[in-house]
Amino acid sequence: MLTARGRQTEHRNRMSQQTTIRKLAALVNTPVEKLLEQLSEAGMEFSDPDQVVTSTEKVKLLGFLRRTHGKAGKAAEAAAPKKITLSRTRKQELTVGGGRNKSTVDVVVRKKVTLVKPELEADAGQAAATGPVDEEQAEILRKLEESRQRNLEEQRRLAEEDRRRAEEAERKRQEEEAERQRKEAEAAAAAAAPAGEEPAPRKAGGHGHPKQPSRDERGGHRHKPSRGSHAMVAGVEDDETTARFAGQLHLSASDRARRSSSRARTRTRRQVEQSRSGAGPHGFERPTAPVVREVAIGEAITVADLAQKLAMKGGDVVKALFKMGVMATITQTIDHDTAVLVVEELGHKAVAAQPDDAESELLAHVEDVQGEAVPRPPVVTIMGHVDHGKTSLLDYIRSTKIATGEAGGITQHIGAYHVETDKGVISFLDTPGHAAFASMRARGAKLTDIVVLVVAADDGVMPQTIEAIQHARAAGVPLIVAINKVDKSDADPDRIKNELLAHDVVAETYGGDTQMVELSAKTGQGVDELLDAISLQAELLELRAVADGRASGTVIESSLDKGRGPVATVLVQQGRLERGDYLVCGVQYGRVRALFDETGSQVKSAGPSIPVQVLGLSGVPDAGDDFVVVDDERLAKEVAQQREAKRRELRLVQAAGNRMEDIMAQMGQGEAQQVLNLVIKADVQGSVEALRQALTGLSNEQIRINVIVAGVGGITESDANAAATAKATIIGFNVRADAAARKVIETHNLDLRYFSIIYDVIDQVKQVASGLLGVEIREEIIGIAEVREVFRSSKFGAVAGSMVVEGVVKRNKPIRVLRDNTVIFEGELESLRRFKENVDEVRSGTECGIAVRAYNDVKPGDQIECFERIEVQRTL
Template structure:
């Protein structure tokens, strides 16, 4: 028995809304009470005929088509094409449905054989067409080569003709000179006959002038052979003795020939000139005292060493150092000075300073980027979630992504910039989740600069807080449109109207108050109002008309970066133009490399990333700084040159900043005497670059009149032996934020008694350093590691999930204590023990060297080689 078709199934087959299909059936004269009723084949044919008549087509019975001996097949194919965020009502935003219809009429006897023959004929025709095109291309190339050979032969023939004419002209001049010499000889002979003293008188022989004329003609004919290939350039040079002497030196001017030919061949010395003057005129090495000061143009870049500046000024290095000392700048000859100081000293010494030209590699990179242009298309919006700490930013993003991120964050607060792209039913949207803590000001500012729309999350029960006001300032400074999401409206003490009133103080006026800011009330816990927020985001993106070039080389910006011990430098980037593909060469700040792999926010490897899509890339030469731009280039050479030039320039500027001490600063330091500040030196290591930067700035900002906090070293990744040596040399404390020290570093730390502290929440770092700096004594909460276990093998249990078969390598593992999971000395999860077993028995603790099974609560991604760290928090009274 065949399956019956309901109206709902028919609507899905023809891709028509159920309500619309019911209306069409009613208009066709058929009454149906609901979408779950069965529709028969006769009713389908009746509806089909009604729709054909409604579109102005005649209804043709099926029997008539069969009787005509022909069969007509109507084929249709549906496709969905992504075009950005536009779309019609009722369809997913960002897609267009394309239906391709094709009608085929077959006569009896025609079938698959005929279709196969047509296909073979089409392939044969295409092959013949391609063969003809290839022959035409070969013929065109042969004609072009023949034309080039003909032009080259014409040029060679023209050169030979010019040489021949020159030779004939020189030979004619030589013959005329010989005839003139013979005539002079004949006149001399006749004169001798007329005035002789007898037949036996002596007279010149006629053969001698003839022989001299022949020699002159031979010499004249020989001249062009010396100047072969260059005679055209000296065609107008007079044929005198000086030209004959320097016939092969065509680069000399007439004055040079005159200078070199003077006082030679025994022609005598110039009258009234001394031997010294004669030698200077002949050699051209005489020194004449300048009548005016020599002013030189000196090209100066962003920084220049004193030695290089002295060389460009043609002065001694000591003189330039003296001049700098008189201006109040104390610098040695090997130190660098900045551009402004170099310009001042150059003008003080009477020369002119000009700005140095741009680097060749940078210019080539700029031209390289400009030549990649294409057609712009609609792109997904980039949305940044901002607001005060614990107002529900990550929870809102969790609900949209259907994941659990906030539970994995230490202390429940976000400490990095998280980047995700979400394919919602409303369209594709890329989200950036920024931290809300006060220490992450630069990270929020960087998020506002990267984004198209800022979603400001404000808790309805808490109102406007300091980081809320700061986020508004960042959005206004970046000139980014703002959407306010009033969160936690499901709470009993929620008051959205108070939030809207408080925002008026910061010139954020809701639409209902006559402003232009969209405000959406929602709950990230229950999901109420989240769809309204997505609609508001897509509406704002349509107003902005966001476009980007989807083809060509990619450009973008680094959102976050970190050093992974197993994978190397890892950078999270946001593509802004073009397509970033695996295998591309790119330059990113002072780093360069080739993209070895691309990963999305879920850790899945992808091949291509387009505009507004955040991805993680592997393959860079080092860890780039957050906020650096990246550009895809054609080859590795250009990327390496640009990165090296940028690194050199940055190093020079850093030397300038530390080297140019002025006399006033030194005297001020000398005048302080014994009233020097106490200094607290710190070495800070963190898991990602943005957190390290925020920690460094937050800690240095805690300095006061009594104590100065210096971060003498900072970096990304685990604490290494070099970090420990730096701390031992400078008597500094080491702070590890979500990172750990390796074995060699721990040995140095233990031998030197260095204060090493681990943290996972930025509150604890700032609070402890603030209390010490302020001189407030109180109880200190420390985390003491009591044991470490190494995971040997992972087992799957139906009740407890993943069980890590481990060996305790240090201390003791106690049940009920908090734990952390480490991978490559970096914290990847913080939680608590779910179970602790020794063989089949539950135990309270397992000591060093003992095997055990550990169940981690809420985490099943433990792998062999990981370390499980058990710790406890203790309170210690501070003492001076």
């Protein structure tokens, strides 16, 4: 009996065997028109080459073609046998009873099968026995016969699979029935047994059981007639009951049931083992082609997660990374580029991971904000070299005295101001000019609309001036040159313009497009012309922004105030920032508790191009982070947490990204590299970045400067403990240590240094690093004497009469004896005499007598080299 799955398989295969006229024509190598004509002659009407030709119609066409060419002879047809009858008889003996009642019974199993052969096979044999026919028709017949044979083989295979499935189902049913009968028999035997008496156990051995007849011999399953098969069962003579219980007639019903269940369990175990080993109809089959997977990779991913997405063992991925030169463990995090390389190396495809849900929600949140763009004030960044008057110029415009309060007369961080002038509102960003603050200047150039380059007329174009020009060009913002200090006697504005020509900055007076204004920040000369130039440039830019709606912008500077907490100076670029807004700023989030302008006064809101100080964030954001106002605190917190997790993964990648080349380079170093650990705390985030970059840039092959802690705010107890653990030097830039931190510093005798000018920080770190490097012993040759004659002395042995040809020879310094420019002895002087007097030194051009201690093999022509060892302090 066929199961539902077997019927579906048979139906699917019948559908897959359908052939169109076009395919049949290509198979038999015959034109489609000719095949349609032959089908019409055979009595089958076909009009479309894409019509389906069934197996019956193929056979009909084949018979027609044979009859047309006289290939269906009656004699050959009569000679072929119509059917074959097979008879099989099997005899065996069974032993019934036991003891004196023992008897033997003969069991005879007879089986008769009649096989009928279809006419088509006889026709095929007749066609093979006939004479030659038309070559083209013979080819058609051959192709049709091959197609028919393939179909028959496929049908026979499918029928065999269906038969096996039916047998499996019937066997399972019989096993279940036998198990049920066994349980019923055991229950009945237990109920019929006398109290206290257990059922007699079944005897093992005693009587040999003959081999059970095979499935075909028992006739337990008849051959089912299948569609399209050659052989059909005409009749079967068999006694199923006798075959099934052959060899078990002497057993009771319960014993037979137990034996049947035992054999069923054996067969079940065999089937399970076959399925585990890949055998059987439901065994595992190896894929015929490699499976290419699409692996989504974010900014960083652990090796274990990557192996899981690749459906591979973690050790295989680690091995692939090792072959690429990356040493990583299974729990280590690798960056995006490395993960993409290893995925492609393993034959898979890497795709970029979709952004997190919170980030996607935030992006949709920002894109929803739309409004009418209105004119906005320009953002102007003042840039230039140190001490060229940038802050003084801004002070004159703001009518304040900020420059006098700066430590050392230089700006240490970005200042943000907005000024109401006769030309309108202008926002100014004041950037530091020291070389260490390159990142601040680059950040200021990206935020600005116009760059004002201040150049001192009495100094000229300096390195930071050139760097400011490069930042302005990289940001794509227009440049206005303010030539300052023209009121000085040695000022030469024309020289400044000529020097700027070398950097492709051409003044309008020279036919260029750069406005240059000569001014004096001290007297105010030319400041109005500068404001006019800024206003003119802003009109040309047509600056506009959305004034209403949720605000967005960039963090200019951030700090940690002891009384107010984290304070961020932000520049609003779109929308309006108000008190009570929820915002996410980099990895920090919070609610705006208060807004302050540059004068310290509270404001209710801030529009586009207006810098304000924001209170209420969860922590100190990094300078340069973007901020966005959202509807609720939940979204802000989720986005901040996801960004923090990504940043932590990237830090792990940077910390653990060891490659074999790096390890080999460390192994190849002769001396161990010294490490100077630093703890840096500053008043603002920009100063922290500048100090970190400037100090780590002092590292070389002998010493590596490692910043273990860097942050904003005062020096706390945790900072001091970290410094004590790593034996680090603590640097406080415009901040101080609290009482708990000072106690830890005194207990561990830590090195704490306060600074307010970045020059002093760099100089003192150089001194500390030089102290760690230690001293280097160098040898310096101070004099050379040439041996002219050798004298023998009873007191000193061999005495070399020599001439000092270079430098000076001193008695208390070590010497070397050279012969043919090769050192043959190194030691000390026994005596140094000038005539008969002992002397301490003999200078160049003077004769002397030299006795070498513990060496008497001096010969004329040798050179005696006098040298001294000096200690040189290593420096960076």
